[in-house]
Structure formats: C-alpha cells, structure tokens
Amino acid sequence: MKLFNVTAGAVIAATGLYNAAFATTTLSIWYHGAGNKVESKIINQIIDDFNASQSDWKVALESFPQNSYNDSVTAAALAGKLPDILDMDGPIMPNWAWSGYLQPLPIPEDHFKNFLPGTKGIYDGKLYSIGLWDAAVVLYARKSTLKELGLRTPTLDKPWTKDEFDHALQAAKSSAKFDYAIDLGMSDKSEWYTYAFLPFLQSFGGGLVDRKTYDTAEGALNGDAAIAWGNWWQSLFKDKLAPGTSQDPADHENGFIDGKYAFSWNGNWNAVKTMAKVDDVEFLPAPDFGQGPTIGAASWQFGISASSQHPDGAADFIKFATQDKYLAEFSNAIGLIPATASAAQMTDNYKDGGALSVFFNLSKAQAKKRPVTPGYVVESKVFQKAAADIADGAGVTDTLDASVDQIDADIKRNDGYKKN
C-alpha cells in the first residue's frame, strides 16, 4: 500500500510538472450560434487565431442552437458542468450572476472604456460580461413608399412623433397596396417581444418595473402611461394595421422584402440581408411617443463561469476576441453594431457615410438597457404574455394589473432578488 502511494504520488507530481512545463490547458467555451454558418465561421476563426497566438491555452468550442441555449446552460449549472467561457443574452446576465453561475471578469473595466454602454454587462457594480457588438431595432421602410405616401423622413434629431407614426401607418393602410401597414414580428413569441416592444411602453412613460428599487411593478406597468400604451398597442391590431399573434413566421421573415408590409419594426441583424434585396430600403429611428425615443440595448455577451478553474485564461481569450478586427468582422457578416468607434471605421456599413452609420450613434444615444435585475427573466415572460394578450383583444387595465400582480408575487417569493 505504501509503495502504491509513493508511486501514485510520483506519477501525480510528474504529470503536474509535465503540465506546467509543456502542456496547454483546454478551456471550454459555449456559444449560442449553432446552425448559423456565418457566425460559426467567425467564432471558429477567432478561436483558431487565439490558439495559434499562444501556447498556454487551447480553447474548444461547443455550439448550441439559440432556442435551447438558455435551457442548456441552466441544466449544466444545476449539474455543475458549466464551461469556462459562455456567451449569454445581455438582460439574462444579472439572473445568472445572482444565481452564482458567473464570476466578475478579471479584467479592469478600463480595458473596455471605448465600448458602447450596451455591450457592457454590469451588475451589482461589477463587470460580468462584455459584448462584441450591440444590436438595434429600427423601422425598415422604402424611400419610394415614404415619397408616395408623402411622409417626412424622420431623423435621429427629429424622429417621428406618435401622431406622425400613426399617420404613416394609416396612410400605408389607406393606400391599399399592402397586406398590412407594419410588421411588428408578432410571430416571434420570445424575448423579441420585450426587446422590441418594451421601448414603446417606456417612450409612453411606463416601464416594466420600478427601476429605482426593482421591488415592484406597481405604477410602472399599470399606471396611466402604461394603460395609454396598452390602448394604443391594441388599436394597431384592432384597426388591422399590423398582423397579430398568429402571423406566419415566413411572412415576418420575408414580408417586407416581398412588399406585403410598408414598414417593418425589425432588428438590424436583418439589415444586410434586406439591403441586398431592397435597393431603396431606408432605416428609420424609433418614433417618440412622448418621453423620448428608446430602443433596447445589450445583445449577446461573453462571460466567465463561476466554476471555471482558469479565469485568467478565459480573460485572455475574451481580451483577444474583443479586438477591433473581430468586432469589425462580426459586424460585416451579420450587420450588428460593432462595440467600438474604431472598429466601426473598419466596417463597410458603420464607417462614416456607411449605409448603417447612423445606428452607431443611435445605439449610443437611444439605447436603453432592459431592467438590470435578476428578476428580469420572469418579468420579461410576463410582459410577453401581456403584450400578446392585449394584441389579441384582452382588457388592457385588467391584463396589466394581472401582470403587475404576477411580477410582484415573483419578486416577493425571491426575497426581492437581493444578494445574500
């Protein structure tokens, strides 16, 4: 037995030595883009470049389809099998940080001082995640349509007011040239609802929760401003200005390109594809419903799991991946907003005078993060149901009251989502 112990000790010591001297340590990374060829190509390129650039670490990628990504992470966390590096949708980060899945990035915040605010995942005063890009939602239109309907082209400084927006939709409807005036993407019953439609509610003066205390939705989600939003929202579907919740996903995908819709409230990740098919597409900023125009901020970001044994290696990779050239590459491929101004200059669409350059400033000026609280995950689901139900004709006040009750009950059941 003793002999065995000695031998075992020697073997372990030898292996340890070997590791320290020659071997590289493997870091695992999870990414949500399985099935997306363009994204996969770039992320693989970054990983290959990183692995070739040094010999301490070897990053190994595992990709998941976006629809099941969050479930996979939750399941892995419960089983204690999280990877070293994982990417996450910005607004979910506080929930995972609060749950103890993530550790703050061991990188001084200063390193990212040039990054757009929407790309930095800050919770509880600490930086937990960083994004290579931000996304923006914009109003797709055709120059020819605007001209034909006699509509003013809104600008960042002077966006459409509520009346102008309503008028534009009515004008598109009465022209009888389109199936519907606007495609809101109602078929995409997911985080899209909160991401795309919460800004409308906020521009009306309402909100998802009280952003000062994060301990109630009372007043924010069922106050006068929220009810005004709800009535307006319902009217879009009652007046047949927008297709409702039973919209065919294929129509959401191609309806604007095919000319079925005059406008489309859509993410700028579809911009490159649309520009290729619609010559005179024009991207318009969000309308102002009274309290200033806002759009959702924070897209997918990288963070380090709490269970990672090698946060230093993970940090090295994140620093490597957030170089300007990779930000620019991602932006060129999928049309997202690069995280830094210097990277923006390296892209086709966001450099000065580029087709999408206005959105770099738009993101800087109008982007507002969704509520930064661990409770957001549940609150977002509640909002999705409320927005769908109101669109389907449910009583506005009762629906919003019910949503508030549900959010408040959830916050209470989680002891206010406070850090213990």
Place this chain on the structure above:
Amino acid sequence: MRSSLTSANREGWAFALPGIVLIFAFIITPFILAFGFSLTNQRLISPNPTRYVGLENYQQMLGLAFVTLDAKQDPNGKVATDPSGHPEFPPLRTITRNADTPQYRGMQEWFRWETGTQAHLVIARDVVFWKALVNTCLFVLIVAPVQAGLALGLALLINQKLRGITLFRTIYFMPVVVSIVVVSLLWRFIYDGHDGLLNNMLAGLSFGHFHPVDWLGNPHTALGSIMVMSIWQAVGFHMVIWLSGLQTISPTLYEAAAIEGSSSWQTFRYVTWPGLRHTAVLVLIVITMQSFALFSQIDVMTKGGPLDSTQTLVFQAVQRGYGLQDIAGGSTISVILFVIVLSISLLQRWLTRER
C-alpha cells in the same frame, strides 16, 4: 400466485428489472420529487435556500372568489350606459386594488355574467390555471370519444380482405410515425389565417363565398382546430389497436351469426362489440391519458394563446417550471394533474369492470 412471484422466478425478475429500474428512475422518483417540491418554494435557479411553504402553492392555484359589481351611476343615480345602451361597469381594480378589500388583492377575472345593472364575477388567484384546466378537460371530453370512434370505424373498414388493403392501412397509420412537432408545423401552414391551405380550399369549394378564418388566431376556433389536428394525428395508432382486437374474434362466431341470418348491425352489436370489450377499455384509457398530456401541439402552434384559449395543464407546468423558473408551481400543477388522471382512470376501470 405468491410463490410464483417470489420464488423460483429469478429469470422473470431479471427480465423485468430494466423496466422496473427505468420506471422508478423516470416516473416514480420524479413524481415523489414533484410532490415534495409542490410543498416548497423551489426555484429553477436561485442562490436562496428552498423553504417549506405548506399548502401555499395549492391555495394560490385553486383560490376562487365570487364578487358582484354594480353598474356605474351618474350623479343623478342614473345607470351609465355605453353608446349601445349596455350598462357600464367599473373596472375590476376597484375591488382588487382597494384597501378596503385586501382579501381580493392579486385576483383576476375568470368569467362574468350580467343581470340588469349587476355583473357577477368569478375571480381567481390563478386564472390561467383554471382556464388550462377547463381547456384540458374539454379537449379530453371531445377527443377521447371522437378519436376512439373514428379509429374503430377505420379499423372496421380496413379489416377486410380486399386487394391493396395494406396500402390503406399504411396511409391511415402514416401520421402516427411522423414526429408530432413536424405535424404541428405543417398544420400551422394549413390553418394560416391569410393564405393557408384550409382557407383556400374552403374558398374554392364555396366559389369564394367563404371568408378566411384565422383558425389559430381566433380564440373561438383555436382549441377546436388543435382538436381536429390531434384526432387526425393519433387516430391511426388506435385504429391498429382496434384492428388487433378485431382479429382476435373467432371467425366461427361470424359464421354462426351469418347462418342465424343476423344483419350486419346485429353482427356488430352482438358479436363484434362484445368481443372488443377489453380493447375498448384499453383504447379509452390510453386516449384519455394521452389527451391530458397535450403539450407539443400547443407549444409549436399557439403557445397557449390567443387569450389563453389553448392553455393546457402540461403546457402550463412546463411554462412555469422553465419559463417562470417556478419549479414549485410547475410541480403543483403536475400533482393536480396526476390526481385528476388517476381518479378518471380508476373511474373508467370501475365503469367498465366485468359484471
């Protein structure tokens, strides 16, 4: 009996072992866990410790109350009416968000009926649960008899010695082999409210007189549409079970009936149907249990909407457990569903017992 189960039957137990282990691991253990979770505030993910909360989840889910609202009156005591002459009622929040009636806080309207200037409301702590319960029961009540009946009809049709009958058997059985997710996606196109196959077909058959219906987008047609599609999808499976029952009936009985000069209805009523007794019990119980588990169609086609018209218990259990991270709530629904299915199965066993 006892001796053959316990002794000298090692091979038997050995053969049964894998099945028993799987049932324990994936059915019995999760159920015991679910029952335990339903008495706590278990979250999907949370750094906070889980607490025992007793029956709070059940109270929250099952809580109902009955309230009456008086129509709004103008200062002269005259009942306020909307332009169509219908009395106007104050919003429910005058009760549910009223400091004088704190017991109604957090409750929502389930349904109401009106008598003159009064509206009577049933309000619930968890309206979605009640709607899901009603929808699920409705689904079972309609799908079980219709699907079983259609399956029997198809089985009788294909239980003949005709040239090419295998082709029909294959066609009727085909939807069963296709994944329900794929079937649901296809039916989503069929039901499309704008230019779906069904609308186009009906418009063609009625020479354009038919107005397109948004089958899945209309609260009145959504659940019915899903019922039709579900019946079509699984009818082949039960047809095969009926067919196996039909083929166990001895041909001599039919010959005897023919000699006695019985009509085809009499043959069915007094020869075929009694011979299918055990099959009928099996088919009914299986359909009932499958219908209670309605989930995939909802998840793919409607996500419970529009206006909760297609919410079901299993969909809600998953929605709460994973979507709202409320494992305790999802478990509570599972336990309630288990109790319902168990009592219905026992009742069916009792009703169809050998007398």
